Amino acid sequence: MEPKQLTKKQKHWLQYESDEWVEQGIINSQQQSQILGRYSTSHIESFYSSWSSLLLISLGAILIGGGIVLLIAHNWESFGKGTRTVLSILPLLLAQALTWYSVRYKPQLTGLREASGILLFFAVAASIALISQTYHIYGDLERFLVTWLLLGIPTLYLVESAGVLMLVCALILWLCGLEREPYWLYYLSLVPYLYSLFKRQRLALFHWALWFIVIGTTISIIYSVAWNSPLDHWMIYITLALCGFYYSLGKWLFGFKEHGFWTNPLCTAGVLGILFISLLLTWEDFYRYSHLDTDGKWGFNDYLILSVFAISIVSIVGFLIHKFKSLQIHQWLLIGSVLLAGLGMAGFHLGLSELVYIVLVNVYVLVASVILMSQGIQQHRLMLLNGGLLWFSFLVLFRFFDSDIPFVLKGVVFIFIGSAFIGVNIWYNKKLKQQAEQQEAGA
């Protein structure tokens, strides 16, 4: 049986305790060494040194690969077509040979696998680039990147290199920001790989990839519908629903136990998106132009994004039904912000006045942010408190500088809310004092 991993501190504690057990005659020394033999600290100790060495190897391979591409980009026109054609295949052949050696004969050497995978990934690009350059082959950057990506994804599965995974993720992200096409769909091809990472508990890599996916998908969807699309006026509502979906999915996949900022990208991105977009909706400009351009030119991408919107809504509803009892009030409020999107779309078509919508959104953000803050205080959760505070502060800041509201009205509302805060604070302190006195009297 393989020994279980402990930190040095844990092992030291176990050693100390078991010495006492031996002294007290609970176990004998043979049993002690058997127990101690079940635990090891070797993996933990070697983890950081191997991790840093892998990182250095990967960075080295990325730099060498990038360097080869740059050398080729210089364009050695004096070499002539024949030499350049041979040169274009050479880096690819060398990288393939190295990868073959690594996968076939030394699969246990992670560093070699990383280096060969990354070099192969770059060699493909270098080879296509040099041939395109030699023969003046037309085709823009987009076509080049797609070809590279299609050859890179199988490399990832066969070589299983963390560096290649990051490069593939970054390449898709680049395409998402480059063209108004649904390139985020390429992330779907990574799902089996990410699932295997998750199963093997390689969580750092898994989180990094997930960050790329969340950012790339969001950029791609916003970029695709931001203008000149029949859906452009719904862009903000679609993005809000998408953020609600991220948040729900994050909770669904990783559970309700609190995770750090970086370790649940879906929840973090979802919350940030919800806070930001709900604040945008407190301005009038978005609701005013909420109509759907049904006569516009609908393409595949528009239908796809509309489907993403529908799937997001259905998933959020499914999540709420499924986890009805586990959800806390601040989670309800965050996910409930998606209702602002529904209200914007439906309200505009049903003739709901702009003033009513804006007031409703402002009140929602105000109430929700205050509840978030109070939940944060009650549960002693700094992240929740800060989130609520940030949401609230920006709402106040926005309204303070809002030129569409008369100064007198703004002044009265600010004084009223400020007084309410102080009033609640005094009432709350009194209540605490009373409770303390009662407890003292009881004791």
Added chain:
Amino acid sequence: MKPKIILLIVLFAIQLAIPGYMIFEQNQILTEGTAYKFKTRPIDPYDPFRGRYVTLAFDANQDVIPVVEGADIESEQWVYALLDIDDEGYAVLQGLTDVEPDSGQDYLYLETYYRSYDGGFQVKLPFNRYYASEESAPKIESAVWRRQRDEVEDVYAVIRVLNGKGTIEELMVNDMPIHEYIMQPQE
């Protein structure tokens, strides 16, 4: 042999086949294709992977190309552009059709751009990149444009055409390859 190893071999073969096919196709067009002269103007941009190139702004991109009678063509559609030569010996796009022409008629397979008010279309010639070194590309642009202010230059690209595909053989100024031209002392 493990499936993974077999798949790795297949991947290597595909990775080699793609550049291999690119080389084969380009060489075939260059050796078997018919040469046409397309009037053009070079501009110098940059590609992070393939280095500097000059974008060829072809005169043909400005022209409205008529639609061949009976053809049904829309904007942003891939069509066959029939090639002909004008009185001065330069290539012209004679007409657009949606049916692949018979053998003997040279054509280019390209995408339509804007529809003109008279029913014709503007098109974009696809072979619009002439790659050159970091030193040469800006020289090509500046040399050609500086000379053009004073005198009429004859700038054209020799394009080899085969089965609808065109590839650049050489960029010429006054019947001189561009690399020889930029080596000349500029007055």
